[in-house]
Amino acid sequence: MSRILNVAVVGCGIGRSHIVEGYLPNADKFKVVALCDLNQERLDAIGDEFGIERRIVNFDDLLTMDDIDIIDVCTPPGAHLPMVSAALEAGKHVVCEKPLVGSLRDVDAIMAIEQTAKGKLMPVFQYRFGNGIEQAKRIIDAGLAGKPYCGTVETMWRREAPYYAVPWRGKWKTELGGVLMGHAIHPHDIFTYLMGDIARIFGRVATRVNPIEVEDTISASLEMKSGALASFTATLGSVDEITRIRLQFENVTFESDHAPYNPGKELWKILPRNEEVKSRIDALLAGWQDVPSRFQTQMARFHDAIFDKAELPVSSADSRRALELVTAFYHSSSTHTEVVLPLGPDHPLYQSWVPTEFR
Template identity: 70%
Template sequence: MSNEIKTVAVVGCGIGRSHLIEGYVPNADKYKVVALCDLNPERLNAVADEFGIEGRYTSFDELLKTDVEIIDICTPPMVHYGQIIAALEAGKHVVCEKPLVGSLAQLDEIVAAEKKAKGKLMPIFQYRYGDGIEQVKKIIDSGIAGTPYVATAETLWKRTAEYYAVPWRGKWATELGGVLMTHAIHIHDIITYLMGPISGLFGRVATRVNDIEVEDCISASCELESGALASLTATLGSQEEISRIRLAFSNVTFESDHAPYSPGGKLWRIIPASPEVQAQIDALLKDWVHVPERFQTQMARFHDALMGRGPVPVTSADSRRALEIVTAFYHSSETHTEVRLPIAPDHPKYKSWVPAQFRKEAAQ
């Protein structure tokens, strides 16, 4: 086996199966999944049989004793923190689904652990990838787009009682949040990825669609560090599922394809201010090379990072920006005040955004 092929263990066979199908199978020249870990033996064996994977574990601790190089964590949110720390301490590289952890305090502890660790950590934000978003990113980074004015981000999805029948969903102790944490976090990450960090947020959260503990509707008005403004809206009660992003710059307006679960894949509408701007865009994109969407490209770029051929494509700093938005939303909605970012350790929700009555349960 070439030393460029990295061995992987996927922990959690729910979304983990998507990592296999979209991330590792198309990158078979870069990775070999040698083990799966899941608490449910029936699900574990079904996925392992499907992909011909020999290593099968129901104990995370036993998995860490093996010589596998990468631990890909696809478990429910409440166990991410402990598993990341343990995997880094075991000398592994780590891939982890969102949300990375359950508070900014935990996030900063992860950053400290990274600095001492042998391995690299990559949070998952697969919606960043595909031809559509890559072209927009290139135009913005080139300076052609000009000054950012405003952005709108809409995560309009549908989740019913059947979805929340899964025991860990919809509860503060296990999901750690609602539409902000599990769904809209992707689209909010894209806003900061393309337009830069948020400096102020006034938001509201509500539970209006489902009989759950956590929120399923949100809305916010934001100021970005650049001075641009942004509005963020999400619900799990939309009768048509779409993810829609529109960005207005001085020279170009961009609008995403409305595909709910891959807004980066198909080409975005690119509306230039003039024929001259269109000519600049055409010249910039004339030798465009196709960028596969979602996990395929994120995993390929992580491999490049492991081989010293580029940076880690998504970092713990990216995850911190995403979780700052979550923290700010909850605090702003609770206090009816604007929250300024970045959020420091003296903030009331730095250690936890979980409501006080659920914190003891969430900590167990």
């Protein structure tokens, strides 16, 4: 049986990055056989660039194509729920760009569909992959880092008027949020991936940089379930662009590479407490094998999950944790109160965090 999976990419914006970074480097695992986009000009441009002949404008047509194994949803966030649901119900494997959906209610609905679905669902959090973050994760999981003390996440990016010329950006109904949803969601996911679950948060959001509906500046104070403390800050008005994650543990301090859009790729600064800790870390990392960053490794591990019963590299539960943070952030900012996690169906923003006037 062939182990090459046929992929249909829906949305030729970020979908192009999935092809270039994720599928082409894994040509022994995937073949992109179809594209779907409402914009015929963009559809033809990407189809011609990569020699993909099947070009579809009606998403539903993909659901009946028996030779398609994976539907990769790269549309604006507001379209994710019906597409992911339909693809799972049609028996397809599904890859979906972040955010998976636009509310805790919707992510719980997707997770319910997963329980009986034939295919697997993998949300995208490509920033998790690369040598730097993988080494930090291995040290933490091995117990060498010790007790977590505190951490900081700074997402200092820049977005100006041309970025918001794309019609769906900067609007609640289609983007579902601002810097929290489309930008800092990646570094925040890295933080919880390494430091565990959040217990409570006091957050603030503001629109300071651009004349848009959604927020472009945020700040928060957090307490982790471990007892560790953390602070998150992000803006889309920075002059230069960096992503900086610094984690303080009992035995080790980690600091990420500052590359804004690939903080996991390069080796992180690892500062052991003493020579004994250093020796144990050196032994753990001896013979380290390169881990390609971003989509290349995420897609390769998705293939492993499908064929070799490996764990999904990113799960819908990971997406729920990210969306729970977003929900708590918006609620805390609007009520000026601390929010305790986890959040269930009884939370006021469970059905939607989008302000009523924009739904």
